[in-house]
Amino acid sequence: MKFERYGIGIAKGMALTLKHLFRPPLTVQYPDEKLVVSKRIRGNELVWFPDRCTGCGTCTKACLQGNIILVTHRGEPNKFIVDKFELDSGRCIFCGLCVESCPYDALAMGLEYECAKYRRGETILDKDKLKLTDQHQPSAYYRPQFAAGLPKQSLLIYDKKDGGQKLNLFPLSKRKRGPGA
Amino acid sequence: MTVVTSGEDLAKKIAEAIPGSVISSDKTSVMVDAAKLAQVAEFLKNTPGLDFNYLNFATAVDYIDYFELVYRLLSMEHNHSLVLKTRCYDRENPTVPSIVSLWRGAYFQEREMFDMFGIKFEGHPDLRRLLTWEGFKGYPLRRDYL
């Protein structure tokens, strides 16, 4: 292999890295800055709507992990009452097949993604934990009716003016410190 | 578009060249005798006009009564393909001739079949377990393995 180009190729490459020195950084400082996730995010917790659930058990059949436990008893004629609806988010692979299979839209993926737990038992989500609350909101995965109010996903491809990821050129000393700031 | 060669036509050719090797054939595949697999494979690879120079994949299926070995051969020159099958009825000590000397692509795949089904390939240069570890008990992809 000869040095035929007298190092011009090297110079070109170095020019490119120099150009990148003045481009905005790609990374975000996670706990301080947070990107907006997709509206359809398959978040770490599912949302269950008890009033819509008929206890048909399609979700339990659709789950490839066999992860959803559903116990019902017969109440009024032609109606099941759900005694137990439980899933282990530690075993769940968040494929979304249960949400997709539900014929009554009674199950949705959650928006949350910071769901680290200290104990294994805490990963089990029972009826109460799966209910809709202010902190526990459904995402629009396979449920387009929830998409309306959700914020726009921050995309790297958009510029700042399009509401995309916020990028500043020289982010020296302009950062807030501390968690959640 | 890769032309799927008619198994029936090809079966005649194979039967002419190597008598007694073809067991049955249908539109897409040819079933050959396991003992004569290597000869058939060599015939398919080296005959002008067939030129199956590329082994697409090789695998086995456990039908409980027998193992079916499936080879999909391809000719890059003529862009046609063929599914070659053979059956192995012995469950305790299934043995099939190896085709590694013809298509080296079968090297890992035959090792995998040995690993998963326990099929022994005669003439394979280094027949050891591939994905599971040495000393693993049983053959996981057999239907009776739990």
Add this chain to the structure above:
Amino acid sequence: MTLLDQFQKMLMTAGLPDWAAYLVPALVGIILIIAVSLTLVIIFIWWERRLLGRFQLRLGPNRCGPEGILQPVATGLKLLLKEDIVPAKADKILHFLAPIVVFVPVLMIFAVVPVSEGAILANLNIGIVYVIAISSISTIGIFMAAWGSSNKFALISGMRTVAQMVSYELPVVLSIVGVGLVTGSFSMLSIVQAQSIPFILLMPLGGVIFFLGCLAEMNRSPFDLLEADSEIVAGYHTEYSGMKFAMFFMGEYGVALAYSAVIATLFLGGWSGPLLPPVIWFLIKVVLVFSFTVWMRATLPRLRVDQLMSFAWKGLLPMAVINLVIIAIEVLVVPASMLWLMVILNFAFAAVLVLLWSRLFTLGGGRVEV
């Protein structure tokens, strides 16, 4: 007359005995040099990580202290608290001694680096030769680490190191001889004083050869074969942890800093410069050289070991010899008042030589039949 000499004289006139007048300035100087160079090393580690981060569209460390400048300190503390692991089959003595042998010579280099007029610890008349001699000791340390840790990756790294360091010593020394010819001295002070034009202009080829050689000596990309992390994990310090690793780390950056300072002194005119105080000029030049190496590290892939060797022996060495001969003739022929002629001539010769070599020279061997 260096500042230390003046201090010594002052103490003598103040009536101290001779030994004290000699010892006190020496100790003060040594402590000052060690303190300043270690602080600079810490700042340089931060600077490299920060700059590399920016080259790679990242931010780099920005959490500890203002703009993350205390990050190396935090790293050091973490390493200090880590368990010191010695492999069972390691040669315990070599394994223990190696970091010291690597680290101490690095500090010794700073003794002859002039920071400004007279601000030098030891004005040796062979200053630059001393630098080369001292820095070679680190090679032994690296080989000790490689051999002593009884690791195959480390062993490969050690073999590579020795080959690399020994080969690149030659072009480095030869290009220094050129500097010595023009200056008429090997003393760092007089080299700086002789630079009415920076030597990088006066002898561009020599400067480039010296720079490339130094890159190899300080094991920076594209010559960072001895700790090529994608090939041999971490090279000679694979088996090191805790403070021993920290010493290797500091030693590595110390060498980088020292060589940046030497390059700045030899070829960029040292502390000399208009307006700003000399120390600031010196630091600016050192940071510039160091930043350039960081820039190279951010861009370039690594050479293979045989390519590295052939680059030294077939590329740099002959060019350095020819360059030396040319400079020697020029020193004889060109009058001292006409240095600009030498600049033009040397640029022309450099261009011709580089063109010639890019045609003649092949980089490394190919496949070996086994």
Add this chain to the structure above:
Amino acid sequence: MPIKTEPFYLNLGPQHPSTHGVFRLRVELDGEVIVNVEPIIGYLHRGIEKLAETRTYTQVIPLTDRLDYVASMTNNLAYCLSVEKLAGIKVPERAEYLRVIFSELMRLANHFLAIGAFLNDCGALATPLIYMWREREKIVDLCEMTCGQRLLFNYMRVGGVSQDVPEEFMPALKKFVAEMPKFIGEYEQLIKQNEIFLARTKGVGILPKETAINIGASGPVLRGSGVNWDIRKKDPYSIYERFDFEVPTGEVGDCYDRFWVRLREMRQSVRILEQAIVQIPAKGPIRADVPQFFRPPAGEAYGHIEAPKGNLGFYVVSDGSIAPYRVHIFPPSLINVTALADMAIGWKVADLIIVFGSIDVVLGEIDR
């Protein structure tokens, strides 16, 4: 009299910076020259083929995500194609276009990572990797927008795709496709002419054409050796025959050719995307009417696609029940690794790393 020497065995992996996962290479060295290489695999074996036998046809799709996790949508596609072939399902027009769009995006994503990691193996300290990562993130963003996750998409379904793309997807894709050629040009500028890179890769790890065919190599490894074989052209699946694109091939079959084939393939992928954006019908069904627990007729089918790494095939056998009788996954990486010894013997340790990097393997696919 020759000096008595003994071979030096080096164990690269399973934990090694450049083995791209848990891959182990047992290398026999003479000095730094490689005498023999033996790949040892299976550290990531999860038994996906066995697991698939106890899942329904739909439930296998999330499992296929875990094969080639760098470009997981192509795995979904290959599996869905073979099941569709088995059951004779016709896929709606818009879904076909979405499949093509996403598989080309995945090809780009894979090649970004492949080239980036390859350059990282060459020693370019993560810089090219991060530059490539920037573009890859955009693709992953697009996928997240569509199916909610960034790695294991689970997007394709038997008979179409799981859900339609959101309305903001198409503008973002157009923007991405518009600015992509500029970035590919930048990568070329960064590395293509770099003398050190050329010295490291040209002529290194040559895989001759005949050997490449004989071992059944596929993808950029085969095309780098100069064989013009791309399933998208030679055996078009989905709707690839509607697009106009070229199949780049190498000349010698060295590491540089494989790199260069990948880089040119990225340009072709952008071309396909440009055409797909224009041709895609604005509205329409995206999924054929396939029940969730369907029973294809007994039989067998083989569906294969040109995955980013090569020929990815699924051999599905049905016995007419709700679950597949057997799913065989034919991974391109496993077969391409067969060529490693041919390419690396006689070169140095450093070359072994870049030869391995130029094959571009993913261990999830090799071990299954």
